[in-house]
Amino acid sequence: MDIDKVYNLFFSPTDTTKFVLQFLSEQISPNYKNINLTSRDTNLDDVSLAENDLVFLGVPSYAGRVPITFKERFSKIKGNNALAIVVVTYGNRAQEDTLIELFDMAKEQGFRILAGSAVVTEHSIIHDFGKGRPDRKDKAELISFMQKLKNKLQEDVLLVDEIPGNRPYKEVKLAPMAPDFIKENCVACGKCASECPTGAIDSKTYKCNSEKCISCLRCVKVCPINCRFVDNRVLENLRVHLTPLCNECKDNQFYL
Known part of the structure; x- marks a missing residue:
């Protein structure tokens, strides 16, 4: 099949x-184009897809589910x-029920599912878990x-009819983790406020x-002087909770 x-x-x-x-x-x-649903500024009216297009749909797993902000924009x-x-x-x-939920959402929005994958990455909050992944071995698998x-x-396109997971999906249980900032270090550049996916930060x-706040840590990522942070006590509690769940090296999952 030719891809446009x-x-x-x-x-x-x-x-x-x-x-x-x-x-x-x-x-x-x-020659790919990025459509970034993280940004509040992305104009979804400009998104026009056609039958011969190939779209990589991607989200991080938030407590085993698709992030609610993505769901709202993707709809x-x-x-x-x-x-x-x-x-x-x-x-x-x-990833629990994230992949099957994304699969169901994509079908509901009129996509034909060609394949699916769950990819292990470095943990976005506790970086010691999955540190350095995707590594060389992961990239070879990808x-x-x-x-x-x-x-x-190149052959007859066979669509994926089902993805492993549970319906109904697991209940969302996210611990609040709104980042704070060091006021005396802040240079008032405004990046944290402008790039927050939910507009949770006062400009x-x-x-x-x-x-x-959905605890996505976008503000921590984009702060040019690293003055935004999550409280150390919160981080330590999360580390204790996740250690027995994250110590073992997990495998990537592929569905064709």
């Missing part, structure tokens, strides 16, 4: 999912029968996956509204 255009459509607050999708899409074509996009590869990244714990997918495109005081 290649897109990466993602929610990626710490840029990890974006990196994985770009790595995958580069195996198909260097406004029409797949128009475009082919899609659904991709979930997770920080060496478990390249092999994409070679099989390219072979699939004048730079304080975070914990009710709007």
